[in-house]
Amino acid sequence: MEGxxxxxxxxxxxxxxxxxxxxxxxxxxxALCSRRQSLLEELAAQLGVPESRVMLSAxxxxxxxxxxxxxxxxQRQFGRVDAVFHLVGGWRGGSRIEDFPTQDWEWxxxxxxxxxxxxxxxxxxxxQAFGGRFVLVSSPQAQLPSYTxxxxxxxxxxxxxxxxxLADQLRGTGATANIISVPGIAPFxxxxxxxxxxxxxxxxxEAIARTMLYLCSPSAAHLSGQRIHLGT
Numbered sequence: 001m002e003g004x005x006x007x008x009x010x011x012x013x014x015x016x017x018x019x020x021x022x023x024x025x026x027x028x029x030x031a032l033c034s035r036r037q038s039l040l041e042e043l044a045a046q047l048g049v050p051e052s053r054v055m056l057s058a059x060x061x062x063x064x065x066x067x068x069x070x071x072x073x074x075q076r077q078f079g080r081v082d083a084v085f086h087l088v089g090g091w092r093g094g095s096r097i098e099d100f101p102t103q104d105w106e107w108x109x110x111x112x113x114x115x116x117x118x119x120x121x122x123x124x125x126x127x128q129a130f131g132g133r134f135v136l137v138s139s140p141q142a143q144l145p146s147y148t149x150x151x152x153x154x155x156x157x158x159x160x161x162x163x164x165x166l167a168d169q170l171r172g173t174g175a176t177a178n179i180i181s182v183p184g185i186a187p188f189x190x191x192x193x194x195x196x197x198x199x200x201x202x203x204x205x206e207a208i209a210r211t212m213l214y215l216c217s218p219s220a221a222h223l224s225g226q227r228i229h230l231g232t
Contacts, residue, residue: 001216002026006110007076008032009061009119010087012039014054014185018205019085020047022213028082029053031074049089060114062068064122071122081126083133083216086159088115093149105151106217114153116162124166131174132217136163137208154195160227177223180211183231203230 006023011032040056060071090111092104145153167177186202
């Protein structure tokens, strides 16, 4: 990844720091986004890479204007974009469909769908221009929804549809768009044998990050419009 530029939205969440670390170690320059500048600065300090290789941006991805401005700023600073990892997410659920709060439905649509729509619209031209990689992290709920996760599953399914549509748009350009589906994410650490089943089913953040690294390799240039399922 030497000389490559990687864009990470939701960089300070559960998965973002592991992805940033793996790609920093691989030599990439990083454009990191979160809603809180202080958290971005903490992450950059942990990465220990030269300032010239890290761009920190506090962006509200609910705003199309801010998202497009961020894409312009990334291009202005680094001159290119080689990968975009959309890691923004959130969960609300646990109730029957008829009991689910409308405000939580609207929140999930903003977090899961609207941010994906804005990211794709802002970065698709740069991905196409440089043969880049777009990766969305999703959930099996998008394909096999449970009734207590109906709103969350609908949001994830919509985000997946946008990603697959992007893959279709990028066909023949050398750029790709794929989905990594995981049942849950755990910060990287070995799981003890006696850990409960629900913990065992979580996928280490670093394992997900290394799957992304593979998707950025020449070996994965033929993979686009795919769902890659990690875990059982």
